[in-house]
Amino acid sequence: MPSPENKVATDNPGSDISLEIHDLTVAYHKKPVLWGIDLVVPRGKLVGIVGPNGAGKSTLIKAAMGLLPISSGWVKVFGEPVKKNLTRIGYVPQRESVDWDFPVSVMDVVLMGRYGHLGLLRRPSKQDRDIARECLDKVKMLPYANRQISNLSGGQQQRVFLARALAQESDLYFMDEPFAGVDAATEAAIVELLHELKSRGKTLMVVHHDLPTARRYFDSLLLLNMRVVAFGPTDQVFTHDLLQSTYGGRLTILSEVAEAVRAKE
Amino acid sequence: MSPFVPDFDFQRVFIAPWARDLASFGWIALMGFFVTAACGLVGNFLVLRRMALVGDAISHSVLPGMAVAFILSQSRGTLPMFLGALVAGIVATVLIELIHKKSRVKQDAAIGIAFTSLFALGVILINLYAGKGGVDLDQECVLYGEIAFVPLEPMVVFAGQTLGPIPVVRMALVALVTALLIVLFYKELLVSSFDPALAVSLGISATVVHYALMGWLSVVVVSAFESVGAILVIAMLILPAATATFLSRRLPVMLGLTILHAALSAVLGVHLAVWLDCSSAGAMVVAGTALFCAAWVFNPTDGLLYRWFRERLKAPAVHPG
Numbered sequence A: 001m002p003s004p005e006n007k008v009a010t011d012n013p014g015s016d017i018s019l020e021i022h023d024l025t026v027a028y029h030k031k032p033v034l035w036g037i038d039l040v041v042p043r044g045k046l047v048g049i050v051g052p053n054g055a056g057k058s059t060l061i062k063a064a065m066g067l068l069p070i071s072s073g074w075v076k077v078f079g080e081p082v083k084k085n086l087t088r089i090g091y092v093p094q095r096e097s098v099d100w101d102f103p104v105s106v107m108d109v110v111l112m113g114r115y116g117h118l119g120l121l122r123r124p125s126k127q128d129r130d131i132a133r134e135c136l137d138k139v140k141m142l143p144y145a146n147r148q149i150s151n152l153s154g155g156q157q158q159r160v161f162l163a164r165a166l167a168q169e170s171d172l173y174f175m176d177e178p179f180a181g182v183d184a185a186t187e188a189a190i191v192e193l194l195h196e197l198k199s200r201g202k203t204l205m206v207v208h209h210d211l212p213t214a215r216r217y218f219d220s221l222l223l224l225n226m227r228v229v230a231f232g233p234t235d236q237v238f239t240h241d242l243l244q245s246t247y248g249g250r251l252t253i254l255s256e257v258a259e260a261v262r263a264k265e
Numbered sequence B: 001m002s003p004f005v006p007d008f009d010f011q012r013v014f015i016a017p018w019a020r021d022l023a024s025f026g027w028i029a030l031m032g033f034f035v036t037a038a039c040g041l042v043g044n045f046l047v048l049r050r051m052a053l054v055g056d057a058i059s060h061s062v063l064p065g066m067a068v069a070f071i072l073s074q075s076r077g078t079l080p081m082f083l084g085a086l087v088a089g090i091v092a093t094v095l096i097e098l099i100h101k102k103s104r105v106k107q108d109a110a111i112g113i114a115f116t117s118l119f120a121l122g123v124i125l126i127n128l129y130a131g132k133g134g135v136d137l138d139q140e141c142v143l144y145g146e147i148a149f150v151p152l153e154p155m156v157v158f159a160g161q162t163l164g165p166i167p168v169v170r171m172a173l174v175a176l177v178t179a180l181l182i183v184l185f186y187k188e189l190l191v192s193s194f195d196p197a198l199a200v201s202l203g204i205s206a207t208v209v210h211y212a213l214m215g216w217l218s219v220v221v222v223s224a225f226e227s228v229g230a231i232l233v234i235a236m237l238i239l240p241a242a243t244a245t246f247l248s249r250r251l252p253v254m255l256g257l258t259i260l261h262a263a264l265s266a267v268l269g270v271h272l273a274v275w276l277d278c279s280s281a282g283a284m285v286v287a288g289t290a291l292f293c294a295a296w297v298f299n300p301t302d303g304l305l306y307r308w309f310r311e312r313l314k315a316p317a318v319h320p321g
């Protein structure tokens, strides 16, 4: 199958590469869910990761960040093992992955983004609080800084997570379905934020589940289904054939694919 | 009044203990406070991590650790007991992880298997060695503890000052260190409890925090053991945090409330024990439970009573707008 992924890699030989994954295999209970993933992502890309449910999208970003044991292969971030560059990685987990009834305020959550910059036994300083406040302001959540997090809507929760990621002041961001279950205003705000981060030279890997918007939001797409089906500029990768081989024979999705491709034409 | 409940005599229940029996009464109340405070502080993190059952497991697994420590060291010294408990707690934690990660058994079942088998092992070890080595690890005491004996223990004398009975001083130290550890490692505990994946991505190992918490929990449990036993200690781990949950949604405030809960349940508990002439540890747990119920019913944000009133007030629907 023609895969534009190699093309991207060879287009930027040795240039500023933020994420490099080589022959990565990840298994749960000895059952592989990702197979032989090869990926080279240059700096400053806004990459959408799409694929059906269970394709391994969340697994890929967790493995890339070193949150999961990997069976084989390696991951490099800015040319070094992940563990050496943790402060350069920001993370927005799936919203449901945490307990929103946890007894902390919005400010507390955003401050967690600063923890990576603090040493053991150090507490967030005034400067860390200022940064957290700025980040909250950027996602228009500053008025909610002292709210208990359980009093937030889905969209507001997602904005808090984004503010926390901003507070990490990283160069490479992994975001797991930041658009899931948010209102239209939040969705627009997130898109704007993603583009702003990209324009500042940040690299963003964003799991996304909606095909029609994926085409509009991202300049590169990674089509994933256990393997990398394709990776490259959106207009080259967003084709009927590639999407079909990503989504397989799932009928409902296939019609969605057809519609999405038609919308493109 | 029923023949089962002694008459309530204010003088006897509330005044006499402070006036006449302060020496013993005070130490028991203080011991109860330190036990509940130390357990409650650690318990907050168990409750937040939805690991209340693990607290249960550790409190039982500590038994074989103490038995083995006793057999090896031939003493009931503090250090061997702490080390034994620490090792047992870690072993139990590893066992639970192993069973549920390496097999299809779910975590709750894994906990059930790990702690009952370790506890059974402890019972057998004590049976085997109780007669021979002169082990005075009394099973009754292991299960229920005997806080009433605390004032009879030898006193700690430090720099010419009599500090207090050994168990009370030891428990005070454990409670103090618990508070200190929470203050020092607050951010690590917070982020790994709220979002372990983020913690790891920040370079804070959620696994290390988990084992450290379990290890320290074992130390707290073993030092609480001889006064409250393996069963009541579970209540002391969970009740203060559960009560605080009703009263605040800010962790630092909740930790403070835990200490208040500990003080109130210790003092109310010993008075209850004087009145009913029953086990002090049991009475403290009953008092703690009463506080829990009071917080549930009366708390001003979502208490049962408050909600009841709000419904009543809303019913006629006369509010404008």
Ligand SMILES: Nc1ncnc2c1ncn2[C@@H]1O[C@H](COP(=O)(O)OP(=O)(O)O)[C@@H](O)[C@H]1O
Pocket (backbone or CB within 6 Å): A028, A029, A033, A051, A052, A053, A054, A055, A056, A057, A058, A059, A060
């Ligand atoms: N913790 C886990 N244990 C076992 N299997 C898992 C676990 N997490 C995910 N899986 C499996 O791995 C596959 C990929 O999951 P995931 O990465 O969450 O997919 P996606 O995010 O693309 O929906 C799925 O088949 C899922 O069932």
Ligand SMILES: [Mg+2]
Pocket (backbone or CB within 6 Å): A057, A058, A059
């Ligand atoms: Mg997912």
